[in-house]
Amino acid sequence: MNATLYEIFKIFFIIGIQLLGGGYVIVPLLQKYIVEDRKWLTEEELIDYYAMSQCIPGIIAGNIAILSGYKARKIPGAIAAITGIVMPSFFSILLLAHVLMNIVDYPVIQNAFWGIRISVIILILITIKDMWKKSVNSKFTYFVFFFILVSLFILPVSPAIIIVFSAILALIHSKITGGKTNG
Amino acid sequence: MVKVYFLLAYEFLKIGVFALGGGYAALPFLFYMQTKYDWFTVEELTNMIAVSNITPGPIGINMATYTGYTTAGIIGSIIATTAIVFLPFIITIIIIKLFNKFKSCSYVNDIFVGLRPASCALLTSIGIQLLFQSIFYDKIKWSLPFQIDYKALLLFIILIIPFSFMKKNPILVIVAGAFGGILIKMI
Numbered sequence: 001m002n003a004t005l006y007e008i009f010k011i012f013f014i015i016g017i018q019l020l021g022g023g024y025v026i027v028p029l030l031q032k033y034i035v036e037d038r039k040w041l042t043e044e045e046l047i048d049y050y051a052m053s054q055c056i057p058g059i060i061a062g063n064i065a066i067l068s069g070y071k072a073r074k075i076p077g078a079i080a081a082i083t084g085i086v087m088p089s090f091f092s093i094l095l096l097a098h099v100l101m102n103i104v105d106y107p108v109i110q111n112a113f114w115g116i117r118i119s120v121i122i123l124i125l126i127t128i129k130d131m132w133k134k135s136v137n138s139k140f141t142y143f144v145f146f147f148i149l150v151s152l153f154i155l156p157v158s159p160a161i162i163i164v165f166s167a168i169l170a171l172i173h174s175k176i177t178g179g180k181t182n183g
Numbered sequence: 184m185v186k187v188y189f190l191l192a193y194e195f196l197k198i199g200v201f202a203l204g205g206g207y208a209a210l211p212f213l214f215y216m217q218t219k220y221d222w223f224t225v226e227e228l229t230n231m232i233a234v235s236n237i238t239p240g241p242i243g244i245n246m247a248t249y250t251g252y253t254t255a256g257i258i259g260s261i262i263a264t265t266a267i268v269f270l271p272f273i274i275t276i277i278i279i280k281l282f283n284k285f286k287s288c289s290y291v292n293d294i295f296v297g298l299r300p301a302s303c304a305l306l307t308s309i310g311i312q313l314l315f316q317s318i319f320y321d322k323i324k325w326s327l328p329f330q331i332d333y334k335a336l337l338l339f340i341i342l343i344i345p346f347s348f349m350k351k352n353p354i355l356v357i358v359a360g361a362f363g364g365i366l367i368k369m370i
Contacts, residue, residue, distance in 0.1 A: 017239045020354070055291040056278060057200045058271025059243040066275045078276060082268055089240025090264055093248040094257070096234055108365060115364015116233045117226065117317055118338045119357045123236065124310040125343070126351050127207045128303060135299030144297050148304035156218070159211040159305050163201045163298060170297025 003040055003072040005080045011038070012065050012084030019061060019085075026061045030068065040072045061085060140173050187255050188262055190220065195247055195266035200274075203295075204302045206235075206242025211305035213250060214312075222254040225316065233360075236353040243267060314339075334370070338363045 015029045027050055034040045041049070046068075053063035062082055069081025103109050136145050144166055152162075194216055202208040210232065217228050231253065235245035244264060251263025318335045341363060346356055 016241075019240050020237075052278070054204075055295065056271060056275050057203060058268065058275070059199075059241050060205065061241040062244065062268050063271055063275055066272055067279060070276065070279055075276065078272070082272060085241070086244055086264060086268065089238065089244040090248050090260070092238045092240065093234070093245050094252060094260060096238060097249060097252050100230075100234070111365045111368040112361040113230055113233075113364070114335075114368065115338055115360040115362070116357055117229045117313075117360075118335060118342060118364070119360025120229045120232050120236075121310065121313050121317065121339070122342050122346055122356055122360070123232075123351075123353055124207065124210070124306060124313065126346065126356075127205075128307050128310055129347075130351070131204070131207075131299065131303040131306065135303055138296075141296065141300040145300040145304045145307075148301050149307055152304070152308040156215075159215055160197050160201045162301055162305060163203070166297040166301035167294045170294045173297065174293035 003038065003077065005073060005076055008069050008072055008077050008080040009084040012069070012081045013087055015065075016085040016088035019088075026064055030064065034068055041068055045071065144169060184255065187222075188258065191251055191254060191259055191262050192266045195251070195263045196270055198243075198247070199267045199270045202243065203298055206246070207306060208302050209243050209246055211309050213246060214309050216250070223250065225313075227253060229313065233357050237357055334367050338367050 011033050015026065015033060018029055019025060027046070030041070030046055031043070035043050035046055049064050049067040049071075050060075052067060053060045056063050062085060065081040065085040066078045069077040069079070071077070073080070100109075104113075132145075136142055148162055148166065151157075194212070198209050198212045202212055213228060213232075214225075217223060217225060223231075228250075231246065231249040235242050235249060238245050244267065247263040247267040248260045252260035255262070318332055318339060319330070338360070342356065342359060346352075346359075349355075
């Protein structure tokens with residue numbers, strides 16, 4: 001239970017290295033390193049924190065790190081945890097960016113990136129499909145989706161405005177239907 | 184340059200608060216940033232998305248570091264990365280101090296019923312734009328009849344068929360795209 005700040009930093013640094021392809025994979029990693037090996041959290045707390053992380057703004061993996069670090073050593077612990085989880089990202093991106101800058105002019109690399117741009121479109125489409133399945137499932141959600149999609153083509157506004165607008169819309173909707181989450 | 188630092192901080196503080204639901208939720212904000220400031224091209228941005236997918240760490244953090252670096256060097260990357268986690272950090276600490284138990288966030292859930300389809304719509308609009316830009320016409324000019332980039336269309340079809348049936352595997356999609364790109368461009 002008595003975690004040192006360095007240990008918190010180190011564990012989240014190790015978890016950060018292993019995060020590939022999205023923050024969701026953080027739960028089994030935390031289960032192993034923090035719940036089973038070090039007992040900073042109980043399994044129940046981890047489940048709670050995961051649920052909380054999804055309804056707090058911000059990156060899910062970052063939020064779980066902040067919550068777990070706070071549980072172990074209050075605010076200094078939270079800072080150690082978020083710093084630890086960010087560092088592998090930060091340094092690996094800087095390194096790759098630097099390497100890419102030096103090789104990007106080779107025709108082979110340019111052709112590879114031409115293909116990778118198609119890959120990115122595929123990844124976005126797959127993500128849209130997953131998001132759609134989880135979120136667009138009622139009259140209200142169909143309305144929000146198509147209303148926003150059509151308005152974006154007519155008038156491209158800032159995504160922040162869209163988010164605030166749809167939050168207000170959802171609040172009004174839940175007031176009218178009496179707070180049923182699937183209304 | 185100092186002005187760019189402030190703008191970067193402002194934009195990434197905004198992404199930190201408003202991009203909800205996984206790393207890809209940040210993409211519409213980055214594309215919006217691209218049209219607003221001209222800090223990087225659409226091509227550079229898609230390259231950054233690809234690299235962020237195959238690099239360790241949460242995609243949102245990777246994107247922040249990379250766009251910050253492309254825009255304003257190492258200082259830019261530090262500013263963007265710090266900014267994207269700063270407000271969520273404050274909010275998380277406040278919430279855990281106020282409610283020691285925050286199990287059912289039912290009020291928040293009600294809001295998310297509207298936010299999730301909105302996030303999905305934002306990403307869909309980006310997906311459609313990218314698809315049109317890379318397959319149906321060069322650059323950003325509309326001209327009928329469409330100029331179709333047949334090589335891009337071919338690669339798109341080759342990739343979408345297997346990967347739409349598989350579990351999401353970003354690294355495999357990107358590696359396949361890279362090799363596909365090299366091979367198709369040799370034709």
